Amino acid sequence: MMWDSNQLPAYKQCAADFEKKNSDITIKITQSGWNDYWTAISTGFISGTAPDVFTDHLAKYPEFSKNGQLVDLAPLIMRDKVDTAAYTNGLYDNWGRDGKQFGLPKDWDTIGFVVNMEMAKKAGVSLADLQNMNWNPKDGGSFEKIVRKLSLDAAGNNANSASFDKKKVAVYGYQNPGAGGMMGQTEWGHFAVSNGFKYQDKPWDPKFYYDSPKLAETLDYLAGLPGKGVSASLENTKSLGADAMFVAKKVAIVPQGSWMITYFKDNAKFDTAWVPLPTGPTGSRATMFNGLADSIWVGSKVQPEAWKWVKYLGSADCQSVVAGYGVVFPAIKGMAEKAIAVQKSKGVDSSAFLTMAKSKTYLPPIADSGSEVDEVIKASIEAVLMNKSDATSALKAANAKANQLVKQ
Template structure:
């Protein structure tokens, strides 16, 4: 679910991708000393620093290989990457979003890892989640999962206590597409206007809200609300893509989907959550200042909330369905090898080391900026952070209980995001009504077929 910034730039690369195939000639990354430099890119400054901690041990074990890690801002990253495919000087390996698997693999820009995996007898079972999402339609493995991410409820403990709620109350919340369940009831009660009236009390004034019960849920940056409201639907047995792998249609006009999205919009219209783009400050600042009582945030924010000065923040699982079960989407970024690299063997050595328990443990413990995909490394990070007072039990329980499901993989991701984003924005800003959803569904069917 760590894609809120990433999805905003997907559209910038859609046009470039159509001109990429067949343009690679492979850049030279050797030097006069006879050593080989492996270039690796990421859009995450935190992970760039974290993985830099693995470089000394790798270069000591492989003195003929040097590693250069480069971080580009997410707003430029994919444009630079696809331009590199065209000019033939893309990095040897790079961090990637599964959104681009179809485009890059379909155009021959990614090197399949199967031969390397077999040669080195790599046990894919060590990865807790994410490997299946990086298999292309040809059945080949094109990346190993680097991390995983999903969501949780972060809440201002003092504000919830004043409203009469305990930590157990938050952990036991549920949601349904019918009426929003106990989650919606809590959001309304936590909302307070300038006169001290709560959202579920007579006389509440939505025009003078002092504290919103929940941060905004009206994400527009991807085709199925992964960054905000999308997690609600699977918990009630609702799925927008008709298949988890290579969907043929997005069921936007399903009555339960329409009802769910309408509930989210009504929550903002009635003053219980801020409206889309109302706040420009980070979620953590909204919680710390008391502007909102709770937010839906990502796994990567856990350490930030734990270290928030002056505010006690609790962490709870995202509300379950009415039956108490969860099905939470998780996003696993992948480590791809560029098919145009002149040094694939040396690059594989670096990538396979990155994907080892030793490196993932070292990197994740350095700044706790990501949850490692290897279960043993995740345990090491959890133990370290527990000693520092950061509670990761919610996230580990997700894994242990089998509540995580991979994000859907589908064709034409960049173009679909480009097409659906303005339509969701129009809906959530009350410039369009539910009549747009049949059109969006038909449009998705056409675009998913075009991307094959």
């Protein structure tokens, strides 16, 4: 089972290739959207109908492994001498804990900005300007200067003009996608980490730093953008969605992950470009470096066959097929470059994501009680972005609650 419809054709091809080599095994792939997906997985665990193999996420697996729902792959990996050094650094280790291994890496992703280049050219903003932005929480740096140029009211005035009417905005320069929960992967993490914030000292560490002043000033900055008329309010964004706003030409720049390259290529009917994230006060760009893996449900009645399939999904044979579709960057070293070449042949330059992978990268926060922590952090960040609370006090209370949850 998987959630990303864009990747379905690649994995159907992997399944067909696998079945040719293993005529006694049939692979049935089910795809379901993100929210429905996790509901189906969780209820499947309880009802005994979960898929044998499923795409797993770093924000979800701590809970699944703690509840004994995942097969420990470590003995199988050792028995079959799987070359775990073939994976891009850090991806394999993310899925291990206390000598156990709960997934084989399938891909990795970083974050970039997708830009409406027609709007940029009209505003006199060059690709080089966009590729070399800097940001700070005091005045927004060159990032905010560009965002102001790209924000237009109904009369065509940009946000630098004294005549700009922020009550009648036709195009927003930038759109933060939302609150982002404990990860803030596309929403605020990249700004906050480039400003000096860190989530925790290391994966599984039972202490979070969401009360950091560096995160507070980042969120206060983002919360202030709608008031300047350069960004839509969180209420509006929640109903419309930042990606749909971009496609509808209501916004000029949105942050998104490399897994969305195909979506924008297929849906944005205008000239676009992917650019790296801005350099922050720390002197570097920053991005979450996330990676998915395939896990086996402990209740599977066909575990030997499920392992064969997971091993194949994690192999160069399958990941080379995935790279050939150019939808995501596979986990095995060198495959991302192949995917980028495929994307380039389709008219998309996605090298910004590789630039980000070579910048300051950080892991998603990994901890027990993740879903409860996520709810707590999300609620407090929403309050900040809706200007119902200042970031310092909201985050202080939320962080205390989060740390309590992890220690339970």
